[in-house]
Amino acid sequence: MSTYKQLTGGVAAPLGFTAGGIYCGVKRAGYPTNTVTAASIVANEPLQAEHKPDLAMIVSEVPCTAAAVFTQNLVQGAPIAVCRENLAKGKIRAVTANSGNANTCNADGVEKARAMCKLTAEALGISADEVLVASTGVIGQILPIEPLEAGIPAVAKRLKKDGTAAARAIMTTDTVVKQAALSFELDGKTITLGAMSKGSGMIHPNMATMLAFVTTDAAISTEMLDKALREAVGDSFNMLSVDGDTSTNDTLCILASGLAGNEEITAAGEGYDLFAGALRSICMTLARMMAKDGEGATKLVECVVTGAQDTAAAKTAAKSVICSPLLKSAMFGCDANWGRILCALGYSGAPMNVNAIDVAFRSAAGYIRVCEMGSGIPFSEEDAKRILSEDEILIEVTLRDGEGKAAAFGCDLTYDYVKINGDYRT
Amino acid sequence: MSTYKQLTGGVAAPLGFTAGGIYCGVKRAGYPTNTVTAASIVANEPLQAEHKPDLAMIVSEVPCTAAAVFTQNLVQGAPIAVCRENLAKGKIRAVTANSGNANTCNADGVEKARAMCKLTAEALGISADEVLVASTGVIGQILPIEPLEAGIPAVAKRLKKDGTAAARAIMTTDTVVKQAALSFELDGKTITLGAMSKGSGMIHPNMATMLAFVTTDAAISTEMLDKALREAVGDSFNMLSVDGDTSTNDTLCILASGLAGNEEITAAGEGYDLFAGALRSICMTLARMMAKDGEGATKLVECVVTGAQDTAAAKTAAKSVICSPLLKSAMFGCDANWGRILCALGYSGAPMNVNAIDVAFRSAAGYIRVCEMGSGIPFSEEDAKRILSEDEILIEVTLRDGEGKAAAFGCDLTYDYVKINGDYRT
Numbered sequence: 001m002s003t004y005k006q007l008t009g010g011v012a013a014p015l016g017f018t019a020g021g022i023y024c025g026v027k028r029a030g031y032p033t034n035t036v037t038a039a040s041i042v043a044n045e046p047l048q049a050e051h052k053p054d055l056a057m058i059v060s061e062v063p064c065t066a067a068a069v070f071t072q073n074l075v076q077g078a079p080i081a082v083c084r085e086n087l088a089k090g091k092i093r094a095v096t097a098n099s100g101n102a103n104t105c106n107a108d109g110v111e112k113a114r115a116m117c118k119l120t121a122e123a124l125g126i127s128a129d130e131v132l133v134a135s136t137g138v139i140g141q142i143l144p145i146e147p148l149e150a151g152i153p154a155v156a157k158r159l160k161k162d163g164t165a166a167a168r169a170i171m172t173t174d175t176v177v178k179q180a181a182l183s184f185e186l187d188g189k190t191i192t193l194g195a196m197s198k199g200s201g202m203i204h205p206n207m208a209t210m211l212a213f214v215t216t217d218a219a220i221s222t223e224m225l226d227k228a229l230r231e232a233v234g235d236s237f238n239m240l241s242v243d244g245d246t247s248t249n250d251t252l253c254i255l256a257s258g259l260a261g262n263e264e265i266t267a268a269g270e271g272y273d274l275f276a277g278a279l280r281s282i283c284m285t286l287a288r289m290m291a292k293d294g295e296g297a298t299k300l301v302e303c304v305v306t307g308a309q310d311t312a313a314a315k316t317a318a319k320s321v322i323c324s325p326l327l328k329s330a331m332f333g334c335d336a337n338w339g340r341i342l343c344a345l346g347y348s349g350a351p352m353n354v355n356a357i358d359v360a361f362r363s364a365a366g367y368i369r370v371c372e373m374g375s376g377i378p379f380s381e382e383d384a385k386r387i388l389s390e391d392e393i394l395i396e397v398t399l400r401d402g403e404g405k406a407a408a409f410g411c412d413l414t415y416d417y418v419k420i421n422g423d424y425r426t
Numbered sequence: 427m428s429t430y431k432q433l434t435g436g437v438a439a440p441l442g443f444t445a446g447g448i449y450c451g452v453k454r455a456g457y458p459t460n461t462v463t464a465a466s467i468v469a470n471e472p473l474q475a476e477h478k479p480d481l482a483m484i485v486s487e488v489p490c491t492a493a494a495v496f497t498q499n500l501v502q503g504a505p506i507a508v509c510r511e512n513l514a515k516g517k518i519r520a521v522t523a524n525s526g527n528a529n530t531c532n533a534d535g536v537e538k539a540r541a542m543c544k545l546t547a548e549a550l551g552i553s554a555d556e557v558l559v560a561s562t563g564v565i566g567q568i569l570p571i572e573p574l575e576a577g578i579p580a581v582a583k584r585l586k587k588d589g590t591a592a593a594r595a596i597m598t599t600d601t602v603v604k605q606a607a608l609s610f611e612l613d614g615k616t617i618t619l620g621a622m623s624k625g626s627g628m629i630h631p632n633m634a635t636m637l638a639f640v641t642t643d644a645a646i647s648t649e650m651l652d653k654a655l656r657e658a659v660g661d662s663f664n665m666l667s668v669d670g671d672t673s674t675n676d677t678l679c680i681l682a683s684g685l686a687g688n689e690e691i692t693a694a695g696e697g698y699d700l701f702a703g704a705l706r707s708i709c710m711t712l713a714r715m716m717a718k719d720g721e722g723a724t725k726l727v728e729c730v731v732t733g734a735q736d737t738a739a740a741k742t743a744a745k746s747v748i749c750s751p752l753l754k755s756a757m758f759g760c761d762a763n764w765g766r767i768l769c770a771l772g773y774s775g776a777p778m779n780v781n782a783i784d785v786a787f788r789s790a791a792g793y794i795r796v797c798e799m800g801s802g803i804p805f806s807e808e809d810a811k812r813i814l815s816e817d818e819i820l821i822e823v824t825l826r827d828g829e830g831k832a833a834a835f836g837c838d839l840t841y842d843y844v845k846i847n848g849d850y851r852t
Binding site: 139248346415421 | 497501502530531533565566674756759769773778780800840841844847
């Protein structure tokens with residue numbers, strides 16, 4: 001029996017949290033040319049199909065301990081600057097996020113991000129310092145504030161004990177809603193975590209993913225929350241790559257309400273380990289979902305490297321394989337072109353004995369070894385094709401250099417990736 | 427008037443060099459299932475269309491001073507190991523290169539590469555130590571030696587004072603022959619350089635390009651030849667990226683026959699500067715050709731960064747822009763999505779003030795500024811589309827951090843890149 005029980009409800013699953021998502025008009029279909037405004041949307045639901053939701057809100061009944069990691073790109077979205085300010089000031093009550101516009105590389109970006117905090121605070125009767133904001137979409141176009149002036153009060157009236165609408169409202173080129181929730185027992189109390197994320201292109205996080213939000217009712221100190229978040233991201237979102245482009249807006253934040261009533265986790269120990277394991281698990285679930293839903297992707301490609309000199313070497317090697325455009329194209333074509341895996345291992349920068357590498361492919365359709373000790377071995381191309389035709393492919397790389405192990409998550413490179421990105425803006 | 431005069435003839439242009447290229451049967455169309463053998467080819471030219479040439483040879487009348495740079499991938503083609511051995515022993519007389527099989531990740535690779543040297547030596551009446559070999563094509567499939575046993579003596583009988591056949595015979599997914607030649611005057615003597623290269627996918631050289639060969643009749647010491655080669659590669663092939671995959675077989679070598687009769691270049695000075703400038707020029711020409719002929723590419727994309735803190739920062743920034751799959755896709759779609767350029771600059775790792783970046787696009791159809799001081803400015807989307815519809819696009823990035831300047835060469839990312847690489851082997 002697993003320690004962690006899977007739940008529904010996403011970010012609204014933990015005690016004290018509600019969430020909502022609506023269309024307010026930031027997305028191109030509605031702004032600025034479309035006559036549909038946030039006000040008219042509020043008056044006339046359901047939305048028409050072309051009005052994809054673009055405004056999400058997560059609210060906690062009580063002030064939350066919070067931690068976050070952001071993109072390491074030097075060019076950073078204006079919302080990130082405002083989040084850093086508010087996180088430094090203390091506890092957090094709400095998150096407001098829009099899709100359709102990244103609010104990045106705009107002269108008035110910080111001003112607009114602060115306005116989003118203020119609008120949220122007014123709608124919820126809290127302080128503007130207690131709000132985190134995030135934006136995702138096109139870079140370098142002025143964020144229209146009018147749809148948000150109407151939309152933020154509107155979404156604040158539609159908060160529910162279900163995170164689905166919020167998870168849907170942060171999607172850009174994503175094709176599936178990405179959320180998860182789980183619970184575990186600690187000191188006789190049930191602790192719940194919920195999470196949602198978005199991200200499909202420009203995905204190659206270097207600290208976090210594009211946008212991911214985790215909620216929990218655990219009582220945990222800021223220090224331990226931050227530690228657990230950084231550990232979780234190292235094995236999950238930081239091992240994910242769709243296209244090697246590190247976004248300007250990557251944001252992962254966690255809010256902990258403390259309403260579960262457990263004794264506050266303030267130090268290492270069983271309680272911390274359980275919580276950190278739960279957080280790692282939910283982040284891994286979302287990272288896999290994001291890889292599988294990479295722009296244009298037809299399949300999830302996971303590379304597990306074992307026997308590396310150490311964990312860092314294993315991570316570097318696994319990620320290099322997942323990032324290779326040639327390997328990604330081969331996966332799209334169900335082609336067992338393992339030479340490209342050796343090539344990607346060789347240029348990864350990880351130390352390794354290249355004459356002691358084994359490679360195998362595994363999927364629901366079977367398992368096949370293709371390379372031993374750095375050289376090809378005879379294998380059935382027909383079997384390989386069948387195995388690689390599944391929608392989740394595991395590439396197993398075995399080195400003979402030590403005990404290091406790591407997994408990286410990615411997807412195939414397809415015509416549709418090019419199509420989506422050849423004409424994203426217009 | 428330019429110091430350097432453009433010539434025809436490719437690698438056979440300098441005094442003392444001849445070259446040839448034939449189909450011998452390494453390429454799948456002919457081996458092992460096709461009944462056409464090298465022997466039958468020798469007897470019955472011209473070749474049928476499906477028999478793409480796959481064996482090239484360059485020969486010098488006299489022993490040459492030589493220098494080379496190779497891939498930094500840990501996984502290296504067997505021919506590279508044999509080249510290193512022979513370069514360490516002294517002068518070089520001939521280069522034999524096959525396409526269709528990379529002779530990499532094969533247990534018998536070094537043995538086969540040495541056999542290629544021996545066959546070449548026997549055909550030309552020289553020592554096996556005087557031969558360099560190179561192979562390009564699929565990784566991890568045993569190199570068939572039989573076609574080479576017949577082909578090497580055959581090509582040795584077809585050497586001409588024209589490099590075209592050799593340049594054609596090293597092509598894999600390349601669509602155009604890549605060669606160049608130029609001459610300049612030194613001490614009243616005419617010095618000529620010739621060059622050829624191949625490379626279309628798996629192009630992201632970290633020391634050299636996939637395969638490139640330069641010949642010259644200059645008299646120059648090994649030390650100065652090596653220095654000039656390393657300088658030239660830093661501005662040309664090392665600033666080229668098609669897909670971010672550093673090949674296992676990247677090889678760039680130069681042979682200098684000395685037959686021009688100039689006083690040997692043995693130290694820095696005017697002679698060295700002229701020679702180094704010529705070598706740099708011919709390498710830049712080939713790098714641009716390779717970028718434009720990148721797998722599936724419809725256009726050459728060049729990024730020039732000026733005002734960087736130093737040259738290293740400029741190179742890092744320019745290359746990051748050229749390598750971004752999102753930017754490459756936007757270029758395919760003729761979309762002036764400059765936000766992706768700022769994003770790629772921001773994650774490049776180069777130090778910069780992100781609030782002081784200007785971006786403009788330039789082509790034969792005009793010039794358009796799209797970003798000033800890190801923020802978007804109004805521009806005509808129609809004009810931008812027209813400018814980006816050309817087949818050579820220049821992205822001009824201006825920083826305000828110093829005097830560093832660099833250019834990087836790449837291409838767009840297209841459906842055809844995915845198509846070519848989704849089914850390369852089978």
